[in-house]
Amino acid sequence: MSDGLFAARGLACMRGDRTLFAGLSLELAEGQALHVRGPNGLGKTTLLRALCGLSRPARGEVRWRGELITDLADDFTAEVAYVGHLNGIQGDLTAGENLEVARRVFARRTTPPQVVSEALERVGLRAIADRPARYLSQGQKRRLALARLLVLRRPLWILDEPFTALDAASVVGLSALIGEHLAAGGLALIVSHQAFDIPGIEDFELARYSRTRK
Amino acid sequence: MKFIHKYGAPKRFYQLAGTFIPWFAGITAVLFVSGLYLGLYWAPPDYQQGDAYRIMFVHVPNAWMSMMAYVIMASFAATGYIWNIRLADILARVSAPLGASFTLTALVTGSLWGKPMWGTYWVWDARLTSELILFFLYVGYMALQASIDDARRAAHASAILAIVGVVNIPIIHYSVYWWHTLHQPASLTLTNQPKIYATMLIPLIVMSLAFMFFYLTMLCVRARSEILLRERHTDWVRKLVEGKP
Amino acid sequence: MTADVLTAMRSVFGRELLVFWRRSTEVMTALVFFVIVTTLFPLAIGPERHELMLVAPGVLWVAALLATTLSLNHLFASDYQDGSLEQLLMSPHPLSLLVLAKMAAHWVLTGLPLALLSPLLAVQMALPAKAIGTLVVSLLLGTPTLTLIGAVPAALTLGVRGGGVLVSLLVLPLYTPVLIFGAEAVAASAGQGFASVAHLSLLGAFLALALSFAPWASSAALRVSLD
Structure with a gap:
């Protein structure tokens, strides 16, 4: 093989x-x-x-x-980073908080805090980072789920x-x-x-x- | 491991169980007939309770079997969950209603026995109470099995429940006994027979063996039909159903 | 690595508190339920203080038990629906420890306020003043066990038909030992002055046992439910 x-x-x-x-x-x-x-x-x-x-x-x-x-x-x-059918986004937390949780729970300890804002920037959600995730549109939620890929660095x-x-x-x-x-x-x-x-x-x-x- | 997988194949078990069933059924019948003869005729009446105590020969074996069937069911379920063996899943699943009916029989006979002893059909006796909770555990297990459609998920989910149940049963059992002694210290209970004589013990053992073999027989019968149901898409079942002369 | 796990557990704990803080109504419903159920008993039995006192330990404990059962759905259901649970399973840390953090948050939001509120209801139920301390301690020791044990059926019934009612069916028989010793401890210190320490230490033993067993069982249950 x-x-x-x-x-x-x-x-x-x-x-x-x-x-x-x-x-x-x-x-x-x-x-x-x-x-x-x-x-x-x-x-x-x-x-x-x-x-x-x-x-x-x-x-x-x-x-x-x-x-x-x-x-x-x-x-x-x-x-591994897995993005499934479900976005895995908690609606009562803001977009930024969702990624912050991902960083603290899932990413390596060496991951610097600024990856969160960089990831939001990259998927174009920086401006609405403080909005509760449940107010985001379907496409924006999907982008937020994908931003996790950048935070996790797997x-x-x-x-x-x-x-x-x-x-x-x-x-x-x-x-x-x-x-x-x-x-x-x-x-x-x-x-x-x-x-x-x-x-x-x-x-x-x-x-x-x-x-x-x- | 290889052995388990060979004989753990549902098809192989179906044939094996088929040959065993007549033997098990025969032994069950002999044991029941002799047990009932010994218990209802041979054993002398109790000097306190008269003939009423004879219901013990059904009540006590059923109470034992209800506990044992839960442990057996949980062992099958754990085997199926840990090693992913479908036959074990099937045996656990078909074992549950059997255990539940032992529990129910123990409850009914216990309350029938209670009528002459206490003058009422229900007393919060330690054994009856712990049987009742065991019955709830069985009902929960079967309800969980029934409400999940996917066979594998149903088997594994209820396996975890059964394992949690097995850990809890001794705790529940002793809690109930302790609770009982605290509240009714001096009453006559089903639990502490004043003295069991050999004339009572022999029929009791024979009846217990009879119920044990009854359980084995029914386990095989039910497992066979469950196997047919689950394997209905396979070629060997189709051949079996169509090709029977 | 261990420091990493602790950070992760703390973050999960913090996240739960934050989420429930923002949906405080859900936390409140369990508490309000506890209050209303205990209030129903004097209405059904009658206001006679002696009779109330006799049933008070049992009533307070059963109400606490039902309120906890009711709140078990909050533990995993919404995370299951939005996919957060799936992600939690894909974390690089032992799932049982993260689940333990979730359970701790659940207890802080349901069991703890319940125990703190109970003296008020105890007065309402005419429980003697000397038993109120025992009531609070028994609830503080008993409710974490309820959360720990309850997490297993809550995890098993995720996405299952009639999940909510099924959880109660599965969990209530398992709760009987805690109920027996919890209510007994309160009754003992209300009544003839039997030492309630024995009952309380048994509740502590149950808690220790549940702590060692439940996180493992409920993380296995979660893996099965999301298989």
Whole structure:
């Protein structure tokens, strides 16, 4: 096997008592990104959740730097940033407070406090940082969730439909952000139905491993 | 580990249980007949309670089984949760209603026994009270199982509940006994039989074994039907259902 | 690393307090419930002081227990809905410790005010003055255990049909030992002057046991619910 930093082998996931996909293998090296594609209901979200350790796959293994993520446990989650369908934003806290909590609870101790304002600046929410998050629009909330990526500074990004609710300019901005992340040696797994342009990203067709009957 | 996975395959268990069921059922029948004979006919009447005490031969085994079934259920559930073994999940799930019915039987027979002893159907006797709380625990376990659709999540969630329950049962049990002694120090209770004679002990043991084998038989029967239900999409079940001559 | 965990726990604790401060109505409902339920009893039983005094320990403890059960939904439900809980599972720290911080905040916002408010209701229920101290201490020792144990069913029923009622069904049988010894401690010091120290130390033992077991169990429960 090659020296993929992040690798899954023989992965199978179930929903209820039906198998969604089986025998799935993938590998990611530094600076590499995969765009997971496929029609609805194949289990793309299930795959991402299994890859970041949120759910246990029915069979197969996921490895980070050659070790099983179930053995690494917290040492693995310290390397991953996951943005799911839900934004993970507490509506009663302001945009700034949300990121501040993320910095204190999730980021490394060495992360300087100014990353929060820098991240807000980057996603264009600096001006409304003091507003309770529940007053933000859908697109703004999504941008706030993505700003967490900049605060956490993790090598592996796992993004589930990150472009949802974003306007054209923000889509370009996020693509550029992911591009920079890859250029700096980061890894990314992206599920998206939307078209986007990131140089060097490879397609990954989930349908190849699908076990769902039509 | 390999052994568990081989015999832990639901299909293999389905066949294995099928061969065991007639034996278990036979032993159960023999034990029940002899236990009832010994308990209702052979054992002499009690000098204080007359014939009324004979309900003990049903009440006490059921009270024992209700506790034991919870521990067994929790062990299956924990096995299923920790090692991700589906057969253990299935056994835990089908074990719950059995345990609950032992508990209910213990409660009903206990209150029937209470009528001649105390002159009323319900007294806050220590054993009855702790059986009642155990019954609530069973109901909670089954309610949680029933309200989660995904089989694996239902199994694992209720496994955690069962483990918490097992840790709590001794605490609840001793709290209730302690509470009882504090409030009714001198009354006659189901808990402290004045003296158990050999003539009472033998039927009691036979009846306990009978209920134990009844539990085993029912566990196998219920597990088999649960396996068929869960594996209905697989080829072997389809063959079994269609191909039967 | 340990310093990191402490910072994270403190931040989670602070975040909870801040969020609940901004939605103070939710905290208040549990307290108001406690007050109203205890007020209902004199109305149902009659205002005779001796009768009230006899049932006061039980009534106050049952009301505290129900109020805590009612507030268990605040522990995880909103974090589950907005996805914060999912993120918490992806934190680089032991989940059980972060959950412990959440429980601590929950207790500070429900159990603690409940215990502090209880002397007022004790007077209302004609509880002798010498038992009021025991009541407060028993609630201070007992309510954290209620929060700790209650967190497990609260985590298990996330996103489940009829979750709110189901939580009470699952949790109330588990609460019986705390109820027995809590009410007994108060009754003991109200009545014949039996030492209530034994009961209180048992409540302390339950708290220690729950502290060692509940954070682990509820973080396992959260992982199952979000699987």
